[in-house]
Amino acid sequence: MGRRKGFIGLIDAMARDAARQARQAEAEKKRLEREYKRLQKERARSVALSTKEAKQRYLLSRENEVEIMNDTLNDYIDELKKILTHTLSKDDTISFKSLRLSTKYRSFKPPTNLAKSLNPPVLEDYLSKVVAPDFLAKLLPGAEKRYKQSLKAAEAQYKVALNKYEQEESERKRQLAKLEEEYEKSKQEYLIKAEERNQEVDELEALYLAHDKDTVVTYNSMVLERSEYPDGFPQNFRLTYDPESKQLLIEYELPPKEVIPTEQEYKYVKSKDSISDKKRKNNEIAELYQDMIAAVTLRTIHEVFEADQCNSLLLVVFNGYISAVDPATGKDIVRYVVSVRVTKDAFLDLNLEKLDKLVCLRNLGAQVSPRPAELLAVKPIVEFNMVDKRFVEESDILSSLDARPNLMDLNPFEFENLVSNLFGRMGLETKLTRSSKDGGVDAVAFDTRPVIGGKVVIQAKRYKNVVGVSAVRDLYGTMMNEGANKGILVTTSNYGPDAYEFSKDKPIELIDGGGLLYLLEQNGTRARIIFSD
The missing domain is CATH 3.40.1350.10 (Trna Endonuclease; Chain: A, domain 1)
Structure with missing residues (x-):
């Protein structure tokens, strides 16, 4: 009976142990399932966070792109508005000295490997490597003979090295001589060119100071060619000069109205992932364009008057025109939209930093198109060909x-x-x-x-x-x-x-x-x- 109870107790313990292990296994399974779900959720959150961060980075990059576009647009508009004041801080005078070439030529500097002579081999350096036999070594058979052979071998090595040195030194001198010859040739060519150039500059200056017609035109062309404008400005012009009245006539091509951006502002549309633009009003475009034309007119006149070194200009006539295509015929047309004649004294009395450009031009008696963007033309005060006097200078x-x-x-x-x-x-x-x-x-x-x-x-x-x-x-x-x-x-x-x-x-x-x-x-x-x- 006792044995049976013991057996039943053992079975019961085994059952309880099995149940416990089953519960532990189930608990572990559930724990693993929970851990798996936790890891899955963590991974999903990580992926979502990464995706969100990537999306945020992309959105930020697009917003930065729009910001850069707006900054570029605003900088360009600001540049257009400062066309006149931009030149006031610069001296438009061309120094004839700056046109000359220096008569000093760079000194001759050969490459480092050719500049210095090579060190020649020294016989003693080779012989010193041969060790003379001492008293005991001399007692050995053939010791003296081997010593003499070693000396001869050292002398032979020296001769080989000396021969190589002489060849390399000869090649170095040859290359150095060639470079010196090329340098002297280049120097002479430059000095001749400098002398010719400087002589031309001296002649140009002398003719300019003498109010030579062609030279005054050349000088003022150089002044206007150096003038810096934004991209899209043609900067094409032609000049003619009357020495008797000291009048310079400038025919200047003005940029088309397309230089005024039609966009006023850029915006990023998040829902469409696209960049849209807000259009500038037509009346604002027209005002900016007319202001720009007035600025180019006053700036050009200012530049030639400021650059006048010898009082060769007492009058300047500026005719500004626009090159376009007639939509009715498809042919190229030229329309004059501003024309003004002004004396030097009257112009230099202006404060170009503070004046109203259009009011100033009208006060100077200018003909100014009220709608240049529509190519509404004005009559030039002086036509270009009318300045060509075609006088016979001498009666012969x-x-x-x-x-x-x-x-x-x-x-x-x-x-x-x-x-x-x-x-x-x-x-x-x-x-x-x-x-x-x-x-x-x-x-x-x-x-x-x-x-x-x-x-x-x-x-x-x-x-x-x-x-x-x-x-x-x-x-x-x-x-x-x-x-x-x-x-x-x-x-x-x-x-x-x-x-x-x-x-x-x-x-x-x-x-x-x-x-x-x-x-x-x-x-x-x-x-x-x-x-x-």
């Missing part, structure tokens, strides 16, 4: 063979009729009024065009000397008395700065000798002007 034998009449040879009556016929061919109805003692002519003309037409007073001065402001005042007085809409003064010579300054804000047109010859040729009459001594 060959001049008598020229079939063109010399206007200075005409009598007052002939000159009156010439001027009257000229403006008649140009579409005006002219009537001569009187002849003055100095050969001038007063005429009243009528422009029959509606709205813009009216009464025109024309006066001509067959002068050799510069026409001053008094003649312009007389014309203006005549206009007031006649109730004329416009006055035209024609001369065979040229005008002084005071004459242009007086007429800048009045309906007066001044035509000098070159302009008269140009208008005559354009209307079928070729002539010339020769001043006799």
